[in-house]
Each structure stands twice: as C-alpha cells, then as structure tokens.
C-alpha cells in the first residue's frame with residue numbers, strides 16, 4: 155500500500171537516536187519488501203525485535219493436497235466443514251484453518267472460530283482474510299483493526315498479529331506466497347488509486363495507534379518456508395517480551411481493511427467480464443468480488459455470463475450471499491465453492507440464460523480467486539466435494555462407467 159502513514163511516537167529523522175522519557179533507546183526496525191526496494195515501514199520497539207528464548211515445531215494443520223484428477227468442475231460445501239453449532243468456542247482463526255485448495259502460489263482455507271488466536275505471523279506471504287460473518291478485532295504490531303462481515307483484512311507478510319473474535323467468526327483465508335495489493339492497472343505510476351478504480355483510499359481502514367503490552371515471555375506461531383507439504387513448515391518462538399511493544403511507526407507498509415460494500419461495481423450495457431470485478435492481485439492469482447448491482451441495459455442483453463473457457467486459470471468462486479443467477483439448479487448456495495478448472499468450458503446451468511432475460515438487478519455476493527497455475531484439493535476440499543456438480547450441465551446424467559467422486563451420495 156503506497157500511502158504514507160505515521161502513528162504513535164516517531165523521531166523527526168529516521169535512523170537517529172529515539173529515546174523514552176527515562177532515556178532508554180528504542181530499537182528501530184525496518185520492515186520492508188523486495189529487498190529494500192519496495193514499500194516499507196520503520197517501527198520503534200521497546201524491546202529487541204529479534205530476541206528469542208526458545209524455538210520448537212508447530213505441527214501445521216494438514217497441508218497435503220490431491221490433484222484435481224480426473225479433471226472436473228467441483229462443488230465444495232464449506233459450511234459442512236464445521237457443521238455443529240457451538241464448536242467454534244474450541245477453535246481460533248489461525249490454528250483452526252482447514253485447507254480447501256492450494257498450489258505453490260496461494261492457499262485457500264476456511265475456518266469458523268471464536269477463540270482468541272495465538273500470536274501469529276505468516277512469513278511466506280501476505281494474507282487476505284475475508285470475513286463471511288461475525289466480528290472482532292485484529293490486533294497487530296501496528297495497532298488494532300476492528301472487523302465485521304464483508305471485510306477483507308490484508309495482513310502483510312511477517313506482521314505479528316492475533317485474532318480476537320467477538321463471538322463465532324466465519325473466515326475465508328487467502329494465503330499468498332507473495333504480496334497482495336490493488337491491481338496495478340488501478341494505480342497511477344506513483345501508486346494512487348485512479349478515478350476508474352472501483353474503490354479509493356478513503357475506503358481503506360487503517361490500524362489504530364499502536365499499543366505497548368505487558369513485558370512478559372510470549373509464544374509466537376510462525377508459518378514459514380520449509381520442507382513440509384506445499385513447502386510450508388510451522389515453528390513456535392518464545393520471545394522474551396510481548397511483540398506488541400511498538401511506540402510508533404511510519405511508512406507505507408501496514409495491514410488494512412476494506413469492506414465489499416465500499417466496492418462500487420462497474421456495470422455495462424452488456425455483460426461485463428470478471429476483470430471489472432477485480433479487487434486485489436497477488437503473484438499468479440487475482441481476487442475479484444461479485445456484488446449486488448444493476449445489470450446490463452441493452453434491450454437484448456443476456457445478463458448471466460456466456461460460456462467461457464478461461465484457458466489459463468482455475469476459477470474458484472466462494473458464494474457468500476444472495477442468489478447466484480447463473481448457478482440456479484446446480485446445488486450451489488451460500489457457503490459453496492465452485493471449482494472451474496482452467497481449459498474446461500463453464501457457464502450458466504440449464505435454464506439460467508432464459509430465466510435471466512429481462513432481469514435488471516443481481517442480488518449476489520461472491521469472492522472469486524483465479525489462479526494461473528492449477529489448484530490441488532486440500533483435505534477440506536476433498537471432505538466436502540458434493541461429487542455431482544460436474545454433471546449438472548447435462549441434467550445430472552453421467553456415464554455409468556464414471557467412477558464415484560468423493561461425497562457423491564446420488
């Protein structure tokens with residue numbers, strides 16, 4: 155995020171002595187991206203940010219993946235992952251995540267949690283966490299970010315934070331192995347969001363003033379590059395004092411929040427393609443959102459999408475709210491994910507085109523992730539595959555020789 159902010163107590167000149175009222179030096183830390191060549195912030199710590207007392211392994215939730223073979227579109231019912239009400243009390247939004255889909259660029263996981271999470275940082279890349287429901291506060295080393303339904307929380311790589319829900323929270327977690335930012339085409343050459351962008355700086359919510367916590371040894375859960383499945387490993391560091399010890403910071407790198415209601419959909423006389431719905435991008439993937447909006451106004455317009463073979467991308471749609479016109483009759487509903495793999499044509503379910511003619515408004519909320527490399531199924535994706543979606547364009551008919559898919563109860 156290329157917008158400068160200053161919070162708390164920072165010295166007038168960088169890299170100069172900065173002392174507390176009692177005369178103690180604060181420890182200056184540069185947190186920067188791309189080897190001192192991209193956005194960064196300077197943080198002023200009470201303690202030594204690199205101090206560690208103990209290190210041990212954190213056994214990450216199951217990160218194994220299975221290729222989407224034989225190649226098929228799939229319907230994954232995320233709400234079936236945590237079906238029993240009340241169980242969220244025993245789960246937090248970090249260690250409770252279940253892997254739905256993943257590849258070497260991005261992992262999509264889902265969690266319903268109510269517990270305060272441990273202190274956590276992701277050293278493999280930025281996270282974009284979409285809040286399907288619930289509210290709470292994301293506490294970070296930069297300050298606090300209250301969150302609620304429809305919020306995206308962008309957490310830069312290596313930002314120490316913890317999730318403090320106020321009741322059960324349903325969260326869809328997009329973990330990149332890169333950085334996540336507004337699409338480059340929305341930005342001026344100096345980084346300002348342009349007039350044609352569907353949101354602007356005013357819509358981004360930034361952390362409160364930083365808080366200094368009590369001085370005591372604390373555990374920090376770290377997800378980092380390693381030898382595990384997907385090249386991911388976990389560690390737990392015990393640090394000598396709470397990492398929230400920043401008296402001030404300034405720069406252009408910090409977590410922020412953006413709500414889907416503040417995204418102004420771009421509409422047209424005929425059907426507009428997904429890039430007009432884009433909200434963020436990472437390395438080899440994009441994030442789009444489809445939101446309630448007026449639709450096409452050509453007298454002969456077909457409001458639902460044409461069939462399309464997005465030959466370079468896997469297309470993962472998470473259905474959050476409303477009625478998704480093009481998917482009626484497929485079993486897709488709130489909490490569903492559709493997986494449309496690259497190269498396989500997809501489009502409206504039978505009858506959807508006819509039903510959409512003359513419709514002037516779509517009441518739908520969905521978050522889409524398109525990846526440029528194939529996504530494999532995580533344990534959670536396999537567990538809630540409905541096994542039938544692939545046959546929905548043929549009226550449910552399939553050859554008897556076709557093997558059963560996981561979850562097929564037909």
Ligand SMILES: [Fe+2]
Nearest residue numbers: 462469494500
């Ligand atoms: Fe599509």
